Amino acid sequence: MARRPFIAGNWKLNLGPQAAAEVARELAQGTVPDGVTVAVFPTALSIAGAVDILRGSRIDVGVQDVAAVASGAYTGANSAPMAKEAGCAYALVGHSERRQYFGETDEACATKLSLVFESGLLPIYAIGETLEEREADKVTEVLHHQLEVGLSKLQDDQLGALTIAYEPVWAIGTGKVATPDIAQATHATIRAWLRTRAGAVADDIRIQYGGSVKPGNAAELLAQPDIDGALVGGASLTAESFLAIVAAA
Ligand code: PEP
Numbered sequence: 725m726a727r728r729p730f731i732a733g734n735w736k737l738n739l740g741p742q743a744a745a746e747v748a749r750e751l752a753q754g755t756v757p758d759g760v761t762v763a764v765f766p767t768a769l770s771i772a773g774a775v776d777i778l779r780g781s782r783i784d785v786g787v788q789d790v791a792a793v794a795s796g797a798y799t800g801a802n803s804a805p806m807a808k809e810a811g812c813a814y815a816l817v818g819h820s821e822r823r824q825y826f827g828e829t830d831e832a833c834a835t836k837l838s839l840v841f842e843s844g845l846l847p848i849y850a851i852g853e854t855l856e857e858r859e860a861d862k863v864t865e866v867l868h869h870q871l872e873v874g875l876s877k878l879q880d881d882q883l884g885a886l887t888i889a890y891e892p893v894w895a896i897g898t899g900k901v902a903t904p905d906i907a908q909a910t911h912a913t914i915r916a917w918l919r920t921r922a923g924a925v926a927d928d929i930r931i932q933y934g935g936s937v938k939p940g941n942a943a944e945l946l947a948q949p950d951i952d953g954a955l956v957g958g959a960s961l962t963a964e965s966f967l968a969i970v971a972a973a
Contacts, residue, residue: 729946729973730761730887730930730953732848733960734788734816737767744770748777750963756782760973761953763814764960768802775811786814786848789822792835794843804836804843815840816955818850818874820893830873838877841885848887848932848955849874851914855894864913871917883921884928889955890914895935897957904944904951907933911950939968946973 739747744766756762763784766774775785787810791801804815817836822828833849840847851870853863867890878886890910895902902910911931918926933945934955945951953973960966 727928727930727952728759728761730763730932731966731970731973732762732786732814732816732887732889732932732953732955733764733966734819734934734955734957735764735766735770735960736788736821736957738961739766739770741770741773745773745777747961747963748774748783751783751967752778752781754963754967754970756970757973760970762970764966765814765816771807771810771812779811784813785811786816786845787812788816788819789826790815790817790836790840792832792839794839804839804845808843808845812845814848815843815845816848816850816889818870820850820852820891820896824893830870833870833874834877837874837886841878841882846885846887848889850889850891850934850955852889852891852893852896852935858892858894863910867910867914868917871914871921875921880922880925883918884925887930887932887953888914888918889932889934891934891955897936899936901936901938901941901945902933904948907945908948908950911948915950937969939965939972942969942972 763786765786765788787807790804818833853866930952932953932955937954937956938959
């Protein structure tokens with residue numbers, strides 16, 4: 725089955741309610757090519773406005789992180805079922821900034837991924853190696869561990885609806901994009917692992933590339949056979965550059 729390209733915009737801790745609404749309005753007027761899935765991930769405080777504006781458009785909204793529990797005494801956290809109720813369709817799990825600044829572990833990601841599915845959201849599970857790990861020739865080992873543990877709580881029938889985002893940490897927000905050859909080779913390694921876990925379903929699992937994707941490099945990356953979309957940070961903050969990447973898909 726041909727995989728439908730998926731372009732996701734991670735707004736991180738940018739675009740408060742007013743600015744997010746402005747960008748969402750511009751996105752709602754833009755063009756999304758047939759057969760392309762598009763979603764934006766506003767900060768939690770901007771989700772409600774973005775959902776209202778993008779309702780009825782071809783662009784969905786997602787939450788940047790969820791707690792490993794559905795509710796309770798966890799001050800400051802966001803919940804998967806509540807994100808669903810607020811109109812989200814997707815949840816991002818395991819972004820490297822969550823891992824780096826908030827101590828997110830592969831084990832916590834496993835619980836979150838399971839809860840995301842249970843809540844009726846679809847997850848994007850972000851994985852990737854640091855520069856030190858790449859230089860030490862540990863890329864495969866690191867990715868396999870993130871996959872093995874992170875996906876350990878998912879049922880076989882959930883795997884086909886999963887999206888993986890491969891984001892080399894050294895390429896996020898640095899302007900240093902992985903070459904299409906490096907990205908393709910790493911995506912092929914990820915898909916080979918997915919085949920051992922999910923068999924033929926691995927061919928349905930979308931693997932996005934993330935790390936300094938811009939309008940100028942998107943087409944070449946997206947042309948690679950195992951790159952099924954992009955997780956875009958900086959270049960998703962204006963409708964113009966994000967829609968240019970969407971058009972490249
Ligand atoms: C990201 O936030 O996931 C990301 C890839 O950021 P950037 O595109 O800015 O490198």
